[in-house]
Amino acid sequence: MRLIVRFLPVVCGLLWSTACARGGAGSSPAANVVLAGSTSVQPFAERWAELYADGAGLGQVTVPAGGSTAGIRAEREGTAHLDMSSRALAADEATGLHAITVARDGIAVMVHATNPLRALSLAQLRAIYTGEIRSWRTLGGVDAPVTVITREDGSGTRDAFEHLVLTAGQSVDAHALVTAYSGGLRKMVAEDPHAIGDVTFSQVDERVRALAIEGVMPSEVTIASGAYRLLRPFLFVSRGEVSGAARRFLDFVLSPRGQ
Known part of the structure; x- marks a missing residue:
C-alpha cells in the first residue's frame, strides 16, 4: 500500500464518539469497534485493524465499506463507531460531527x-x-x-x-x-x-x-x-466524546506504529 500517512499530534485533542455511546460497546477491553464508509480508506483501516488485534489483543475491529456518504449517514444513525471518509465533510454534514485526518492520499x-x-x-x-x-x-x-x-x-x-x-x-x-x-x-x-x-x-x-x-x-x-x-484527506469521523474501545483503536492509528 502506498498511501502517504503523517502523524498529526496537533489534532489528537479532538473529541470522538465512543463505543459506550452505542449501548456500552466500549465498556470492556475486548469490545468490538465497527468502522463504516469509504472504500478507498477501507484497505488501510483493515490493515490497521489487523495490526491492532495482533499487537494488543483488545478486541475485533470490523470494517464494512459502502462509500463516504453512507459512512457519514451510519455515524449519524449510530450504527458505526467511526466513519471512514475520503473527502472533507460538507457544510451540512459537519454539524455535530468531528473529523480527524488519519492519512493523506x-x-x-x-x-x-x-x-x-x-x-x-x-x-x-x-x-x-x-x-x-x-x-x-x-x-x-x-x-x-x-x-x-x-x-x-x-x-x-x-x-x-x-x-x-x-x-x-x-x-x-x-x-x-x-x-x-x-x-x-x-x-x-x-x-x-x-x-x-x-x-x-x-x-x-x-x-x-x-x-x-x-x-x-x-x-x-x-x-x-x-x-x-x-x-x-482520509478522515475518521465521529460524534461525541471518544472513550473505550474506539478511543484505544484511534490512539493506535495515530501512534507512530499505526502511522
Missing part, C-alpha cells in the same frame, strides 16, 4: 498500460471528464473514443475529484461509466485500452499506468510534499 488518474499518453494538464483532464474531449486523437493518440470511468454518487473519491478538477456548475459527462468500488474501476481500466479513470493512489499497479498532472507524477514524495495537485 493522492487521486491518481490512470489509463491502460498500452496507452502512449504520459501527462495531462488540469484543463485537459477537465475537458475529458465533462465530455468536451471525446477522442484520444485530440490528445495525440489513436482515433478512438475515450472511455471515462468514474465512481458512483456518494463516493468520497468522486466528490474529491470533482472538487479538485471541475469548476462550479460542471459535472461528469453523462456518458461516463460508473462503478461502486475502486478495485472495480482499476479492473475496468486495465481491460479497456481506451479507458481513463481516477482512483486512490494505492490502487495503481502494473496493470494500469498513472499520468502526470500538470507535469507532476503521483508518488509518495510528490504527495507528501504537496507538489502533486490532486490531494485529499
Whole structure:
C-alpha cells in the first residue's frame, strides 16, 4: 500500500464518539469497534485493524465499506463507531460531527498500460471528464473514443475529484461509466485500452499506468510534499466524546506504529 500517512499530534485533542455511546460497546477491553464508509480508506483501516488485534489483543475491529456518504449517514444513525471518509465533510454534514485526518492520499488518474499518453494538464483532464474531449486523437493518440470511468454518487473519491478538477456548475459527462468500488474501476481500466479513470493512489499497479498532472507524477514524495495537485484527506469521523474501545483503536492509528 502506498498511501502517504503523517502523524498529526496537533489534532489528537479532538473529541470522538465512543463505543459506550452505542449501548456500552466500549465498556470492556475486548469490545468490538465497527468502522463504516469509504472504500478507498477501507484497505488501510483493515490493515490497521489487523495490526491492532495482533499487537494488543483488545478486541475485533470490523470494517464494512459502502462509500463516504453512507459512512457519514451510519455515524449519524449510530450504527458505526467511526466513519471512514475520503473527502472533507460538507457544510451540512459537519454539524455535530468531528473529523480527524488519519492519512493523506493522492487521486491518481490512470489509463491502460498500452496507452502512449504520459501527462495531462488540469484543463485537459477537465475537458475529458465533462465530455468536451471525446477522442484520444485530440490528445495525440489513436482515433478512438475515450472511455471515462468514474465512481458512483456518494463516493468520497468522486466528490474529491470533482472538487479538485471541475469548476462550479460542471459535472461528469453523462456518458461516463460508473462503478461502486475502486478495485472495480482499476479492473475496468486495465481491460479497456481506451479507458481513463481516477482512483486512490494505492490502487495503481502494473496493470494500469498513472499520468502526470500538470507535469507532476503521483508518488509518495510528490504527495507528501504537496507538489502533486490532486490531494485529499482520509478522515475518521465521529460524534461525541471518544472513550473505550474506539478511543484505544484511534490512539493506535495515530501512534507512530499505526502511522
